[in-house]
Amino acid sequence: MKKVISTTTAILTAGVMPVSAVYALDNTVKGYGQGMATDSLNRPLDAMQFNERYGDFDAFAISQDEKKIIITFDQGYENGYTEKILDTLKEKNVKAIFFLTGDYAKKEEALVKRMINEGHTLGNHGMTHASLPKLSDDEAKDEIMSLHDFVLNNYGYEMQYFRCPCGEYSEQALETVQKCGYKTVFWSFAYVDWITDSQPAPAEGIKKLTESVHGGEILLLHSVSSTNAQILGEIIDNFREQGFEV
Numbered sequence: 697m698k699k700v701i702s703t704t705t706a707i708l709t710a711g712v713m714p715v716s717a718v719y720a721l722d723n724t725v726k727g728y729g730q731g732m733a734t735d736s737l738n739r740p741l742d743a744m745q746f747n748e749r750y751g752d753f754d755a756f757a758i759s760q761d762e763k764k765i766i767i768t769f770d771q772g773y774e775n776g777y778t779e780k781i782l783d784t785l786k787e788k789n790v791k792a793i794f795f796l797t798g799d800y801a802k803k804e805e806a807l808v809k810r811m812i813n814e815g816h817t818l819g820n821h822g823m824t825h826a827s828l829p830k831l832s833d834d835e836a837k838d839e840i841m842s843l844h845d846f847v848l849n850n851y852g853y854e855m856q857y858f859r860c861p862c863g864e865y866s867e868q869a870l871e872t873v874q875k876c877g878y879k880t881v882f883w884s885f886a887y888v889d890w891i892t893d894s895q896p897a898p899a900e901g902i903k904k905l906t907e908s909v910h911g912g913e914i915l916l917l918h919s920v921s922s923t924n925a926q927i928l929g930e931i932i933d934n935f936r937e938q939g940f941e942v
Contacts, residue, residue, distance in 0.1 A: 743883075797843075
């Protein structure tokens with residue numbers, strides 16, 4: 697069975713100091729966002745603070761590698777652009793993380809196999825894309841592990857990264873993910889790219905993604921976006937021109 701590449705694990709966890717406080721495991725629903733405020737290196741302060749607070753749960757919103765940008769895609773459903781995205785990633789020699797829902801893993805066998813064969817990382821986005829804090833502990837475990845087992849049994853691939861559906865989490869949910877053997881991965885930049893009938897203009901997307909770039913960035917993109925499929929190659933080139941590894 698194929699596991700997530702160890703280099704990605706090292707990038708996510710390097711330099712993260714464990715939090716010494718003992719948490720009362722609150723299950724209050726929290727909505728993640730990277731915020732607008734940044735430090736002198738253009739890193740979102742809320743993403744940095746998330747790492748500091750939840751590192752004990754193996755939960756991260758930004759990488760500690762100041763030279764690296766990690767590109768991730770949420771794969772809720774197929775809108776006809778993933779093949780082009782994969783073509784661009786192959787052309788640019790970039791490996792991404794694709795967070796699959798159960799529906800995607802079941803319906804898009806050829807694309808999922810291509811992701812694996814071309815060296816990308818598969819992540820778990822929940823069997824039904826349900827908000828974990830709104831589930832019982834047993835239901836949350838099943839939401840994670842039923843998809844884990846499906847991908848393992850059908851693709852021979854063992855996933856190790858989880859992205860919370862809807863961007864919703866709680867301390868209890870993060871612990872549940874950790875107990876399932878996963879690391880939780882949020883993001884340090886995202887923009888409104890998922891509304892398929894109201895896509896940002898390519899120039900707007902390029903401007904936002906280029907101006908927000910920072911070392912250690914975990915970039916969230918949605919593969920349903922026609923704009924992302926169109927500008928991805930230029931974005932990768934822009935990142936590299938600014939001295940970042942992608």
